[in-house]
Amino acid sequence: MNKATFDKLKDFRRILHQYPELSGEENETAARVLEFFEETHADQVLENLGGNGLAFVFEGQEKGPTSLYRCELDGLPIREDNTIKYKSKIAGKAHLCGHDGHMAIIAGLGLYLKDNRPKKGRVILLFQPAEETGQGAALVVKDKNFQKMIPDFAFALHNLPGYQKNQIIIKKGAFAAASTGMIIKIKGKNSHASHPEDGNSPAEAMSKMIVALQKLPEAMKKFTLITVIHAKLGEVAFGTTPGDATVMATVRAYENETRELLLHYSEKLCERIAKDYGLEVSFEYVEAFAATHNDEAAWEYGNQAAKNLDLKVKHIRIPFRWSEDFGHFSIHTKTLLFGLGAGKSQPQLHENNYDFPDEIIPTGVGMFQQIIEQLHH
Template sequence: MAIVNRIGEFAEDMKTWRRHLHMHPELSLDCHETAAFVVERLKEFGVDEIHEGIAQSGVVALIRGQGDGPVTGLRADMDALPMDETTGAEWASTIPGKMHACGHDGHTTMLLGAARYLTETRKFKGTVALIFQPAEETVGGGRIMVEEGIMERFDIEEVYAIHTDPFAEEGQLRTTPGPIMAAVDDFHITVRGVGGHGAYPASCKDPMPCALAIGQALQTIVSRNTDPLLPLVVSLTMISGGTATNIIPETVKLSGTVRSFDADLRDMVERRITEIAVGQAASYGVAVEIDYIRNYPATVNHEAQTEFAGRVAQEVVGPAKTITDLRPEMGAEDFSYMLEARPGAFLFLGQGIGPSCHHPAFDFNDEVATIGASFFARLIETRHGV
């Protein structure tokens, strides 16, 4: 393993940064204190430019190397999740109902580590654009930053990102060309009937049987409407309705998520959910409303940039710990918007097997932060060679 020596020398500083961020989580676009911490560190390092307030609390900083060359974007997300922490760590969240359960504190730390090294050494041509992004977990801060024009404003030509991986051995870097994470859509179905006394169902139009029928029928989309060789998930995750055992409710609500990679498949699922809900409502004599929300597109790596990132990964962690044919995952990422705007690659960094992301016992493994920072640093020095 070829960790950059200088980055290894300030590993304890990186641990301190990461644990500070972990103790002070922020949600969605409201990452102002996190951004202030990032800006304070960047000023200490001596980066050339700092641009704040992008997507409300996002930051883009520029480091210029030795002479003309390309502009490469390196992205880290900053936001946490609305949940309570159960790690019991000394550096656990100090804010009830908020915690860094997806490693974004580690992602921010790795990019800060790379920034410190690259600012000190500047052994590259061109410019590095450091992208610190809010709201990956919610409204898509990556989308907002792209819509606000960061790619054009800073002349970014390629863009790269790393996400921690609690399902892979410590120090392993994994990626693949093409789709690596799925598109995500949400659906909400409201079944409306006529409520009344549970003892007199004939005087009502009970929405409950229709809701149950819709829930059952949704499962046929994957099993009967889809090529079995195409990845697709349709999960009904919420059903709510009723307030007491002797009351037939006016409404029942169903909600869930859809994950896919294929654009035509995505269209088909939206159509079938609507057809199933409308058809079942008609058969039960009740009304139905469908809200189908298209969220993040699939995260699709570009072939040339992924091949390049794989070569850099081999240099940092060795061939045995570099995986370049990772099976695509059904989770979603708003880095997808940046990869739609510019060529680049998304990678996973193994932190050792442990609680999954979004679990209350999850914690980023500080031991791998220098690996991520070294990967970013070597990627820039290789692509922007002097």
């Protein structure tokens, strides 16, 4: 990549960094991407995919496969604590996951395709909304415009702090976990605090649920994890005993089926505890992420791309515990999600002093270019 192109992508990334938008609110970000892509003269531009999503389609002259390359539009509801000149200008919102950098990489791929159209088949560059909430990919896939061009392959990367800059982290099969946010609502009965025997406080039952849920994975044969992330008991009223409680937990596993089984066991466990205390219990689910599964054929293209670029590659054996909305594409097509090292001393994702390292942009663009060369030339 020449310096002029790199500087252009770096500047674009830093503008995106200053104006982060949350999941489902990415209007200005989408407008900036649309403006950037004007010069690429894509053969087709699809707007409002699954919300604020955008897709740029580049057609080849001959028949061939369709491949998709995805990045994410959304930022996080976290305050940024950095001294950089291009720090977030939006209070309480920041690109602390690197989606600004991922967008810059796909923008770089757009500049490449402007002068290097695929020879056969077609290439789709997707800017996906609402990744952080686990909703965007499903909405994109359901969109009638997307249904007309379901890809044969879908590729994505995620920068990974803790790994050497520009190193490629790759694995066949399960790569990132399935997860779901579980909300447990417990209903008892209020009473005057001086007469707790007249009510039915859910305090003890809630405490038992918290302990039991986090121990439940020990009984599972495959990897599972339950992390209680929030609990609320009654209201702040010193004259009143609590009448209800809420427990929130993230439930995760490496396979979708194992996660569903764990959710089933979690419900049964909470129902039994609630029954023991004469309480009512109900469940709600939010932010469901499918497991990300790397297809062997898609993996071959990614692995070969890294070899062609003479990059250091780390073949991991154990999947990552975090979840990625890209997993929803794994249900519908052959996918590859790989990691791009962001530096061993880089702050971790979602920490408020994280900032995507611009110097890894060319490697991200290069990986996708090499995959396109294999599939479409």
